[in-house]
Amino acid sequence: MALTKKQSDALAKQVFEYAPAPEAIDHVKIQPRYGLYIGGKMVAAHSKKHFPTINPATEKTLSEVVEADEVDVDRAVKAASKAFESWSHLSASRRARYLFRISRLLQERSRELAVVETMDGGKPIKESRDVDIPLSAAHFFYYAGWADKLEWAFPNRKPRPLGVAGQVIPWNFPLLMLAWKIAPALAAGNTVVLKPAETTPLSAMVFAEICMQAELPPGVVNIVTGAGKTGSFVVSHPDVKKVAFTGSTEVGKMIQRSIAGTGKKLTLELGGKAANIVFEDAPLDQAVEGIVNGIYFNQGHVCCAGSRLLVQESIAEPLLEKLKRRLSTLRLGDPLDKNTDIGAINSRAQLEKIQGLVESGIEEGAELYQPECVIPERGFWFPPSLFTNVSQSYRIAREEIFGPVLSVLTFRTPNEAVEKANNTPYGLSAGVWTDKGSRILWMAERMRAGVVWANTFNRFDPTSPFGGYKESGFGREGGVHGLLPYLELN
Numbered sequence: 001m002a003l004t005k006k007q008s009d010a011l012a013k014q015v016f017e018y019a020p021a022p023e024a025i026d027h028v029k030i031q032p033r034y035g036l037y038i039g040g041k042m043v044a045a046h047s048k049k050h051f052p053t054i055n056p057a058t059e060k061t062l063s064e065v066v067e068a069d070e071v072d073v074d075r076a077v078k079a080a081s082k083a084f085e086s087w088s089h090l091s092a093s094r095r096a097r098y099l100f101r102i103s104r105l106l107q108e109r110s111r112e113l114a115v116v117e118t119m120d121g122g123k124p125i126k127e128s129r130d131v132d133i134p135l136s137a138a139h140f141f142y143y144a145g146w147a148d149k150l151e152w153a154f155p156n157r158k159p160r161p162l163g164v165a166g167q168v169i170p171w172n173f174p175l176l177m178l179a180w181k182i183a184p185a186l187a188a189g190n191t192v193v194l195k196p197a198e199t200t201p202l203s204a205m206v207f208a209e210i211c212m213q214a215e216l217p218p219g220v221v222n223i224v225t226g227a228g229k230t231g232s233f234v235v236s237h238p239d240v241k242k243v244a245f246t247g248s249t250e251v252g253k254m255i256q257r258s259i260a261g262t263g264k265k266l267t268l269e270l271g272g273k274a275a276n277i278v279f280e281d282a283p284l285d286q287a288v289e290g291i292v293n294g295i296y297f298n299q300g301h302v303c304c305a306g307s308r309l310l311v312q313e314s315i316a317e318p319l320l321e322k323l324k325r326r327l328s329t330l331r332l333g334d335p336l337d338k339n340t341d342i343g344a345i346n347s348r349a350q351l352e353k354i355q356g357l358v359e360s361g362i363e364e365g366a367e368l369y370q371p372e373c374v375i376p377e378r379g380f381w382f383p384p385s386l387f388t389n390v391s392q393s394y395r396i397a398r399e400e401i402f403g404p405v406l407s408v409l410t411f412r413t414p415n416e417a418v419e420k421a422n423n424t425p426y427g428l429s430a431g432v433w434t435d436k437g438s439r440i441l442w443m444a445e446r447m448r449a450g451v452v453w454a455n456t457f458n459r460f461d462p463t464s465p466f467g468g469y470k471e472s473g474f475g476r477e478g479g480v481h482g483l484l485p486y487l488e489l490n
C-alpha cells in the first residue's frame with residue numbers, strides 16, 4: 001500500500017527514534033595536565049604556560065596543555081636534528097618495523113583514541129571510531145610498506161631524506177592529519193616536530209605515549225602544543241628543512257610568504273568549496289546519501305566538503321524534497337552516542353563564523369531550510385542547514401563555511417555545470433553523480449579539482465593522493481606521491 005507523504009514522514013520519525021547508546025568512557029585516562037613530547041619523553045615546558053582544552057559538547061575542561069614558546073620549539077627541533085643522524089642511516093626495514101608497530105598500537109588503542117578524539121573535537125563517535133582512527137592506522141601501515149622500497153618507487157633517482165620536517169595541523173581530523181604528516185616523513189627517513197591545533201591537542205598526546213610504547217628512538221617524533229604563534233616558531237626555525245601545513249588559505253599564504261627564499265620545501269593543504277554535481281540520470285536516493293555525507297560528515301568541518309550542490313534543473317524539485325526529508329532524520333546531539341549523526345561544532349569561534357556566514361546568506365536573499373531539531377543547552381551546536389535561491393555571487397556560495405551548511409545551485413547543461421563548478425578560487429575536490437561512465441570521464445577531465453569522486457563522496461584511502469589546485473594549496477599527501485615532498489631526488 002502506498003503511503004501519503006504525511007504518513008511516510010510520521011513513519012520516518014517513528015522509525016528513527018533511538019534509545020540512548022553512549023560509548024563508555026571509563027576506560028580512557030586523560031591526564032589533568034600534559035607536558036611536551038621532546039627527545040622521546042614528556043618534558044616540562046620552558047614557557048611555564050598552560051591552557052585548557054575543552055569538550056565542545058559540554059564546555060567542560062578535559063585537560064591542560066602547554067603553550068610552547070620559541071625555546072621549547074628550539075629544543076624540539078634540536079632533538080629532531082640529533083635523531084636525524086641515526087634515523088636516516090637506520091636500515092630501511094628497521095624504520096618500517098617501527099611504523100608497523102605504531103600502526104598496530106593505534107589499532108590496539110583505537111577505542112580509547114576514538115573517545116579522546118570525540119571528546120576533544122566534538123565529532124560523532126561513529127565517525128572517529130569508523131573513519132579517523134582506522135584510517136590513521138592504515139596510513140602508518142601503508143607507509144611502513146614503502147620505507148624499504150624507496151629505490152623502487154623512484155628508480156635511478158637516489159631518494160634521500162631532507163632532515164627535520166616542521167608540521168602544523170588543524171582541528172578537524174586531528175589524529176588523521178597527524179598520520180598523513182608523520183607516516184610518510186618517517187618512512188622517507190626524516191624526523192619531525194609537529195604542532196597540533198589549539199582546540200584538539202589530546203589525541204597527539206596519546207600518540208606521544210604510543211611512540212614511547214613503540215620504543216621509537218628519542219627525537220624521531222616531537223610534539224609541541226600551542227596556538228598559532230607556536231606554529232609560526234615551528235615553520236620559521238632555521239633548522240627545519242621541510243614545512244607541511246594543513247589549515248586555512250589565509251595562514252597558508254602567510255607561511256608561504258614567511259619562508260620564501262629560505263630553500264625550505266613546502267606543501268600546503270588549504271581550504272575548499274567543492275561542487276557536488278548531480279545530473280538528471282543519477283540514482284537519486286544514492287545521490288541524497290552522497291550529498292548528506294559530503295556536507296554533514298564531521299559537521300562540515302572538512303576541507304573537501306561538498307558544500308555547493310549543483311543539481312540539474314529538471315530534477316531539482318524531487319531531489320530537494322528527498323534531501324529535506326533525509327535531513328529531518330539526522331540526529332544531532334551527544335557526540336559520544338553511537339547513533340549521533342551531527343556532533344558539536346569544534347569551538348565557539350567556529351560556531352560564530354558559521355552563524356555569521358549563514359546570516360549573510362539570509363541577508364543576500366537565499367532561502368534557509370533547517371529541520372526541526374533540539375539543540376542541547378550547553379556546548380556549540382549548529383543544525384544541518386541548506387540554502388536554496390543561491391546566486392553564485394553570494395558569500396555562502398564563494399567562501400568556505402566549514403560547517404553543516406549546503407548551498408544549492410542549479411544548472412541546465414554539462415558545460416554550465418563545469419563552468420559553475422570551476423567558478424571558485426579553490427580547487428580541492430568535486431563530486432559527479434550520473435549513470436553514464438562517459439560523462440564521468442568528460443566531467444573529470446574538466447574539473448579543476450585535485451580529487452573528483454564519481455557516484456560517491458568523501459572516500460579516502462592511504463594509497464590515493466590528495467591535494468589541491470589554486471587557493472587549495474599544492475603538493476600531494478597519500479600514495480606514492482605523498483613521499484615526494486619528504487625526499488630529495490637526483
Ligand code: NDP
Binds near residue numbers: 169199228229252
Ligand atoms: P588555521 O589555519 O588558523 O589553523 C591551522 C593550524 O595552523 C593550527 O594548528 C593553527 O594553530 C596553526 N597556525 C595558525 N596561525 C599560524 C601561523 N601564523 N603560523 C603557523 N601556524 C599557524 O585555521 P583555524 O583553526 O583558525 O580555522 C579558520 C578557518 O580555516 C576555518 O573556519 C576553516 O574555514 C579553515 N580551515 C580549513 C582547514 C582545512 O583543512 N582546509 C582546516 C582548519 C581550518 P592554532 O589552531 O593552534 O591556533
